[in-house]
Amino acid sequence: MPRATIDDVAGLAGVSIKTVSRVVNNEPNVRQSTREKVLGAVRALNYRPSAPARSLAGDRSYLLGLLYDNPSANYITDVQYGVLASCREQGYDLLIHPCDCQQAGICEEITGLVGHSNMDGVLLTPPLSDSRIIVDALERAQIPFVSIAALQTGRRAAGVVTDDRRAAFSMTEHLLSLGHSRIGFICGHPQHRAMAQRLEGYRDALQAAGLAVADSLVVQGYNSFESGQAGARRLLQRKKPPSAIFAGNDDMAAGAVMVAHQMGIRMPAELSIAGFDDIPLARQIWPTLTTVQQPIKAMAQAATQLLIGILRAAPRTDIEAVIPSRLIVRESTAVAG
């Protein structure tokens, strides 16, 4: 049997299609008895509104986009999970779009994608959320968006963040409390604002402890496992290597762990390593990683709710929701040897 349409429901309930539409969309000003009659017919016919018809008539698609940069694979799974949870709850569907942040014409690609699938709005993850040209392009094209990341300064937009700086501060304190005074730091990608915040938190804690921030103990990474390996190698080959390494994310920390294994350095006895994010990998390598549990799913959910709210109501802007993260101590950190 073919799918029931709004006309079928209206016929069975003995009302006009407009009234069915009102009930289905939870609009006000429908008598309770009428609402029940319609809902009965909806159930009887197993009616589900046609998404394209709604979309065409109502000029909104109930479709959100999730844009992300390719390599961030480990992190994005959790983001997807959170976003989908909120989408389903609210009757939205989700299109995912990995894209290459660096690529020429990325802005046209993104606005093209959004236009073609006519999404109602998009969710942005770092590093896309940190790109001025991409955010500019979205604003110019008047595409509603929410960042799952810190807002760019001076931007009228909405975002959901965690307290990166404070969490990095706590992690550094943790290492200091274990007696480490030479703590290496592997920075994340220089263009990711969250990564800059984490470096700040590290610096703050050292200063608060009265220690100098040695340039030789801070190396540049690029968020990837491989860049973590490279960074750790540089740190561990110094004349006076650090007794602890704090990496800007878990992927890089895992790379550092790998290098330590290869160099025959025992962890945590001879070297403590800490990460940030608490991706599944943090529990799957040995020693398991002490890290900062970032509530990625919760952040993604909150961002999605925010976006849907913006789509429904008048655009509220300048919103930055902060969801706190917490320290998880596992096997990779211990008292300095």
Next chain:
Amino acid sequence: MPRATIDDVAGLAGVSIKTVSRVVNNEPNVRQSTREKVLGAVRALNYRPSAPARSLAGDRSYLLGLLYDNPSANYITDVQYGVLASCREQGYDLLIHPCDCQQAGICEEITGLVGHSNMDGVLLTPPLSDSRIIVDALERAQIPFVSIAALQTGRRAAGVVTDDRRAAFSMTEHLLSLGHSRIGFICGHPQHRAMAQRLEGYRDALQAAGLAVADSLVVQGYNSFESGQAGARRLLQRKKPPSAIFAGNDDMAAGAVMVAHQMGIRMPAELSIAGFDDIPLARQIWPTLTTVQQPIKAMAQAATQLLIGILRAAPRTDIEAVIPSRLIVRESTAVAG
């Protein structure tokens, strides 16, 4: 300026909207000169057909769904990547839908999802592809689908697989050639056909080498890291533990590696461990995993192409494309000590 419609293009090109439609959809029987005139207007106006309007009028949505079971996170990233690549190429969008295979009412949930978003077809990954009730439901609802997995026996359907049995055979041979004669095996989920194939390959190789398949060396796992840990613990606590462990996938192999670390067993000197899939994790743990590189992205791409082909042409069924996989030897396997 508002988005250009088919009428705008028709007006500018001086033809009817039907002709524009023909050109845009690459239909035959349009004079070359007309086609060029229309394409010129399309470019001039930056015209992009409205997805919902097409969908409503043409009764197809250019939307595919990718269904997968929640926990398979590590594997699904690659699948998504491959599927998306093919989708973009062909002008399709992708909706992703994690779902819980075990949950009551899963069939209604799936057909509901597909109906609501009115997808043209769906891609199935294991274990969904191995569930008779789910595949039955899709067939009953006449939803076109392709499995990124072996077909269920006796089923008229299409799927893309790799040569699981032969690859497992090769891996076992590899371990045998290193002098291991007591090789433990951690099975994958009993309801995943691919996992059963891998066990068969392991058995084949032992038999081919004239060795008995000891029941005590085969333990049941459930694909997860944790189940790999449990399985490895059981194997290594035997009076005569194996000198090598072959796990049905990399997640379980990684779990085994973790257990060996915790028990103070040196790898690969005292214990060789091998996995299957070559997920990123295989390179991120220490020692790096010897494994079977499954061409997941290629399989996903092939499956997507197959599905789109089926949607376009008359439904071809009974197709099983086989994409070969290959052995990757890393640090986790070595000559028996």
Next chain:
DNA sequence: AACCCAATTGACAGCGCTGTCAATTGGGTT
């Protein structure tokens, strides 16, 4: 009882395409 006005309901156009089928075109054939 007549009236009023907010609450409720419905008629109908129109969103931007594709499918159907009829009309037109134009080069080859007699």
Next chain:
DNA sequence: AACCCAATTGACAGCGCTGTCAATTGGGTT
């Protein structure tokens, strides 16, 4: 030159909804 027929083009309905605005309802008020 008249005709024919495949190739090409176009007219128009209709997909299933929502938005707009007008019509109706019905309880409170005078």
